């Protein structure tokens with residue numbers, strides 16, 4: 001089930017002023033609003049469609065440290081703590097459970113690909129460890145493959161994407177944030193180079209700070225403000241099943257399969273590393289930026305000329321702030337899932353787990369994920385425009401890290417000491433000639 005959330009009655013009321021405007025009501029925007037509201041800062045979040053309806057409600061729901069880029073690890077460790085605390089702050093259970101995550105290996109030699117990552121993570125003292133044949137097969141009861149081993153992190157877990165972003169936004173609202181749905185932000189005005197006012201499709205709002213948390217739309221929004229944010233899109237998909245008895249707990253993935261048991265007894269299943277990539281004008285614009293990433297990830301990408309090619313070509317011209325924007329045309333982006341990939345995933349999971357033989361799929365869901373050249377996000381101010389901040393580019397793993405990303409953005413805005421070093425996430429790395437390093441995680 002994708003959450004088709006009702007739009008509240010006051011969705012079209014745009015306040016005349018606020019301190020911080022957040023563009024985008026995915027989990028990143030929602031967590032940022034919550035953190036600002038907790039600090040008593042006037043904040044108004046605008047969502048062009050409905051809270052969480054793009055990536056944030058359609059993902060697997062994994063909340064993981066395992067397999068993370070080392071530059072994200074301090075932020076992710078802090079995010080785990082914040083997930084634990086969240087129900088007490090927002091007064092709602094968003095389904096966070098630490099049921100463990102496992103990567104399964106068919107052959108002993110496959111475990112070698114994790115060794116470099118394990119070595120690099122030693123300073124963090126994670127509970128991630130190698131598991132041998134007997135234990136790994138206990139983690140996947142009834143499987144027909146007899147795995148040789150795997151990598152397991154007991155303290156990793158999941159939360160429920162169809163609950164989280166909305167519940168967090170609602171928590172922020174109770175603490176004083178304004179949440180305005182069905183209202184696209186077209187851009188912002190500056191005076192002497194500084195942000196002074198945001199223009200929405202329903203009116204203007206004075207503010208000193210804008211946070212762009214627009215998911216796949218961030219690059220387009222920034223481009224209209226003459227700011228480069230390299231970002232490409234990859235299609236990712238999963239299926240939600242009805243409850244299945246006696247299946248594995250927690251989350252797991254291996255060759256040709258991935259699963260996550262939900263709290264309602266059903267599963268999210270699919271293949272975690274199979275993505276369609278449409279060739280669009282940005283593919284050429286950012287070609288050089290993405291060369292290191294392509295070298296590492298080319299096997300997971302299936303390039304094609306698709307609907308997005310045409311749609312994005314039509315967006316090339318930009319817009320004036322009194323004109324209708326693509327954000328109003330594409331109110332909620334619901335791409336067609338890669339059915340071939342999901343058909344294959346269905347065959348694979350039924351073969352692997354006899355318990356899934358009669359599985360009933362309630363829904364096939366997909367979303368475009370926003371990927372940066374180094375596959376880590378931008379959480380940063382834009383140096384050239386005081387008051388303009390960006391929190392985007394979560395590269396397919398932003399759900400789990402979102403609570404800490406929201407905190408980091410709030411710290412940057414308020415000038416509080418950041419709880420982690422924000423340097424790896426600075427926007428300037430894409431424009432100041434810094435060497436872009438794409439970490440070859442390999443899983």
Ligand SMILES: Cc1cc2nc3c(=O)[nH]c(=O)nc-3n(C[C@H](O)[C@H](O)[C@H](O)COP(=O)(O)OP(=O)(O)OC[C@H]3O[C@@H](n4cnc5c(N)ncnc54)[C@H](O)[C@@H]3O)c2cc1C
Nearest residue numbers: 024026027028048056059060062185214215397398399400
């Ligand atoms: C199939 C799939 C599986 C995934 N699995 C996982 C996982 O297991 N674990 C994990 O950590 N991550 C996972 N992810 C990634 C995760 O979902 C994203 O990284 C995360 O949701 C990004 O959140 P966001 O708020 O940045 O973007 P989004 O959720 O896309 O939200 C951005 C919002 O901004 C709004 N917006 C954009 N422009 C404007 C504008 N101009 N005005 C107003 N509103 C605007 C959009 O409508 C949208 O709602 C997965 C993603 C997919 C697609």
